[in-house]
Amino acid sequence: MNSPTPQFVSSRRMSVYDPIHQISMWGEGFKSNGNLSASIPLIDEPDMKLDSQSEDASHGILGEPNKYDQEANKPTDKIQRRLAQNREAARKSRLRKKAYVQQLESSRLKLMQLEQELERARQQGMYIGGGLDSNHLGFAGSVNSGITTFEMEYGHWVNEQNRQITELRRALNAHIGDMELRILVDSMMNHYAEIFRMKFAAAKADVFYVMSGMWKTTAERFFLWIGGFRPSELLKVLGPLIEPLTEQQRLDIYNLGQSCQQAEDALSQGMDKLRQILADSVAAGQFMEGTYIPQMTSAMEKLEALVSFVNQADHIRQQTLQQMSRILTIRQAARCLLALGEYFQRLRALSSLWSNRPREPA
């Protein structure tokens, strides 16, 4: 960091002519020094700001003299008071600046430490990222570009999702017509289709990543079923929120829920079977030289089957969404999609709250 002395001089000169400007400048610095992610530009900023300040100072000297000539004619104690106030303001400003610089220094140190940790972890071949809040680093393996791509795209997907939810909420409150509502509903359905396409590709890149819901927040992962939400559970949660329904609709939704439950059970039992077969395969045979590889090959083949399970689970999710939009009127579908979107927003917010909760000192 630069030594404070040069700025110290200019700020003292500044303080006589333009204390208000300087006070507000340090105020801005504090406001923007919120979180670590903003710390990189902040490290460079103060230098720029102080350079422009010295320019202002010189303008101040050249532009101001007339004002003070006039003031020499007024009573001296007014000047004295003014000067005292300026000195006080300058002192406070210097203290604030000192605190600010200290904060910057410690942020910079923290940043350096984080960068080192990141580098170390990368070299050991772990994923960086995965879940926006947890410090879970994934399993050791080579860094997977398919997953990195997925995580980046997922970030965009969530932003777009939030935007669409806000738009849908406004539209429903504004009582827009069915035609316009249909457009919003269709684009949200397409948006969901997009995440399923992304997951399909990600499952090929790393099925365990998808299975474990690594990109999701902690609370979302609590409800995980084969790499995503459980459709029957969601139907139970959303059902009451879409009332009023006709008797036929209520029956259709009930039947859809039953079918979902049965499909999920069948798939879950298939997964259990896969686990059992895999466990047997890994346990079978002896771990002797030479007999290791064929055993592992058969185990590898069984792991491949996981991809089709994840895809099938997503297929069920997508089909459930489709069926719901078929059963409901456009307005009900819009309310349903809004409720669904808000539900996940709240889960994500809950995860955030949870990870930021004050912990008891160890």
Next chain:
Amino acid sequence: MDKVMRLASEKGVVVFTKSSCCLCYAVNILFQELGVIPVVHEIDKDPEGKEMEKAITRLGCTAPVPAVFIGGKLVGSTNEVMSLHLSGSLTPLLKPYRA
């Protein structure tokens, strides 16, 4: 092809599987939950298994196994079965063949 169609027409609900296939197991579980006991042919245990697999693919099944036939007609693989079930169309199809 002939063997596949012949076997498929023998009973109401016929599923071609492979012994190691857990998705096939899942589909069978679903049928049982719906009160149907399908006839299962494990094509990896069949000497003509490779031919049967080719025949199933030629018939347009999205995956070689599981291949589900109801009333002698190809319904499809897991995707198709799940879609049918969620749309409520599978249960009526199975009705004549319930145990």
